[in-house]
Amino acid sequence: MSSLSRWDHELRLLFEDGTVGDAAFDQNEWRGVFAPLRDPDVFAQVRVDLQAGTIVWPVDLDMAPEALHVQAREHQIAAPARAS
Template identity: 50%
Template structure:
């Protein structure tokens, strides 16, 4: 089974959205509110837009991470980016 593409680029947008790029050339915007807003633990601090905007790509894991220790599954992010109305395939 082929490996799912991994995140290569991430930028935080307003409204807890993320603009993401993947190893296969796909890019899209993912709404992360359902994973962030109202959640505690490592996700709690991400309710602050200033902290949310500190998103970075972990090239070893192929996904996005925050300084709080939070991360999101790259497979889920890829599916969300592909199914979103803003998703576009540039490969």
């Protein structure tokens, strides 16, 4: 995963294989260790950790990149054509 855009509990992710897609999260489903992500201000602190290859939050949380890739592929966005 190389980049992301974010808005209210939804992320647009760009993966190294060229997949670009949206991952939407229902803030009411965050439970247990993920409960802090219900707060939009906490969720907005998401960033890509290139070393880990996934998204992370400063509250010591991350997501499995494989699950994010599946969700992004299910909600895939056409990537802009690359200039040659």
